[in-house]
Amino acid sequence: MNRRNLVLFIAAGLAVAFVLAFFVSPYASSKPDGLNKVAADKGFDSDIQESPVNGSPLAGYDVHGVHDAKLSKGLSGIIGVALTFAIGYGLLTLLRASRRRTHHRFVASGTREPSGDETLDGAAT
């Protein structure tokens, strides 16, 4: 109905997310979060292991090679917002496509109930 309106709404929402991630996140509290603080205070953090992806160019919300701390965190936020939007959008697009395929097959065969497995094998026609 109001498709243009929806595009505008999404664009505005994304703009808010980008602003928060780029301009506000560098000023967020850097104190340990609830779990880490409790673990340190109560002494159950002795077995903590470094994440195996600590060598990632985005590890710790810093873009590797960007030396200004605020800029580095802000840029990592931009990348994360763009990536999570793309993956969320892409995932649901795939779900819609798989549903249509299942529906076509169900109609074509006329006998079998669609099941979750059938939506994944791609042999729709």
Added chain:
Amino acid sequence: MHIPDGFIDGPTSIAGGAVAVAGLAVCVKKASETMDDKQIPLAGLTAAFVFAVQMLNFPVANGTSGHLLGGVLAAVLVGPWVGTLCVSVVLTVQCLLFADGGVSALGLNIINMAMVGAFGGYAIFLLVRRLLPKTRRSVTIAAGVAAGLAPPLAATVFTVEYAIGGNGAAAVSTVAAAMIGVHVLIGIGEGIITAMAVGSVLAVRPDLVWGAKDLPSHPVVPVAVA
């Protein structure tokens, strides 16, 4: 709230991973049955917004910070099935690219932050809505109350995981009291942020809000006049 590697032992982490995979499979199936086309961009936006706001740690007591978990927010905006998927996308990206949350603990983190909020929190949301009149304001209030309770609920579930397979020496009762205590405070922030976000979307596009589906989308045009 992101569990790092090493806090919870291997078997418990693997079991958590299995529960998360099974739960996500159900969510995928239910989401594909219930979604409509306008949810596609909205799911992307929900994931992106939760990612952004999770970066905004706010101070709570004694040199501690907290951040939005986002499960209730996502469930109220796009429904619990798609909402769980949105928060899980965020947690997976954080875990694999930003080294936030352990890789072995990803399943546990999906349970605590995505599923507990999007299902447990959403159940509270529905309960609170039944006690309030059928208005947009009630949707905002119910979302805020449910989101306020989601962090202590997640902290309780973490304590159960710690009781089953915690590597640390701290007593379960000590961990329970400390975790729930600090997450009651974090819940205040979660509730305020969620109510503000839900209220903003309701003000411009109430038709997009899953948790307000039962309300008339365009009350500006009166359909029935008493």
